[in-house]
Amino acid sequence: MRLVIAKCSVDYVGRLSAHLPPAVRLLMVKADGSVSIHADDRAYKPLNWMSPPCKLHEQPGVWKVVNKAGEELRITLEEIFQDTSYDLGVDPGLQKDGVEAHLQELLAAHPETFGEGWTLVRREYMTAIGPVDLLCRDADGGAVAVEIKRRGEIDGVEQLTRYLELMNRDPLLAPVKGVFAAQEIKPQARVLATDRGIRCVVVDYDKLRGIERNELTLF
Numbered sequence: 001m002r003l004v005i006a007k008c009s010v011d012y013v014g015r016l017s018a019h020l021p022p023a024v025r026l027l028m029v030k031a032d033g034s035v036s037i038h039a040d041d042r043a044y045k046p047l048n049w050m051s052p053p054c055k056l057h058e059q060p061g062v063w064k065v066v067n068k069a070g071e072e073l074r075i076t077l078e079e080i081f082q083d084t085s086y087d088l089g090v091d092p093g094l095q096k097d098g099v100e101a102h103l104q105e106l107l108a109a110h111p112e113t114f115g116e117g118w119t120l121v122r123r124e125y126m127t128a129i130g131p132v133d134l135l136c137r138d139a140d141g142g143a144v145a146v147e148i149k150r151r152g153e154i155d156g157v158e159q160l161t162r163y164l165e166l167m168n169r170d171p172l173l174a175p176v177k178g179v180f181a182a183q184e185i186k187p188q189a190r191v192l193a194t195d196r197g198i199r200c201v202v203v204d205y206d207k208l209r210g211i212e213r214n215e216l217t218l219f
Contacts, residue, residue, distance in 0.1 A: 002029040005082040010037055012048055014071030020047055022078055027063075029056065031088075032129060032162070035065045035073060048073065052165055099150045099183075099205065104133050106208040107148060107181065111136050113208070114146070114179055114201060132163045136179075143167070143176045152182030152200070157193045164198075 004027040010020040025047070026038040035056060036049035054067040065073040104123065111118040117139030125135035125145070134146035145167055147160040160178050167176040178198040180189070183205055190200050 001088055002085045006080040007078040009076045010048055011074045104148050108134055127163050127166045129162055143173045144179055145176055146179045146181055149182040152180055152185035152189050154189050154192055157189050161196055
């Protein structure tokens with residue numbers, strides 16, 4: 001990972017145009033090729049970014065980050081205060097809690113939960129940035145990456161997006177579709193997933209375990 005602290009301005013040219021005036025910011029270049037620009041607030045969310053696959057072209061005083069669609073993130077550097085690189089190695093990923101681990105086990109045993117004719121290829125299918133929970137085939141034989149959470153939030157959608165970007169580079173798998181499965185999916189996560197072509201599935205943990213609910217209902 002490369003971390004650069006610099007006074008810079010940023011222009012994004014693509015489907016939308018955006019401009020950040022000169023200020024001191026953190027530029028982060030990850031091993032997967034992604035580039036993001038951060039201010040000293042907003043928690044984890046960058047001010048602007050370019051997701052992989054993309055290419056970074058460095059010239060004196062300017063970085064040009066271009067993705068496969070031809071969109072460009074242009075960073076104009078006025079002054080660099082620090083430029084450091086670290087080798088973080090392979091990250092083991094988030095450890096799932098007991099419910100998430102059991103959900104993965106149950107859905108692996110019952111891939112038809114996602115649709116008739118679905119089959120499991122492998123649990124914990126490894127990618128360069130970590131394992132995707134399930135690799136399945138749908139009724140048409142297409143590859144599907146399934147990410148499973150107890151509570152579906154935006155970071156889970158981002159995680160699945162990164163897996164899909166890598167898996168779709170593999171000619172033996174592509175095209176790979178995505179399914180985001182959880183007991184509960186937050187509205188913001190559902191909107192982001194839909195925008196990225198990822199299907200959301202709310203799973204009933206008790207039903208998968210074969211437990212019938214005894215609550216009385218009016219309808």
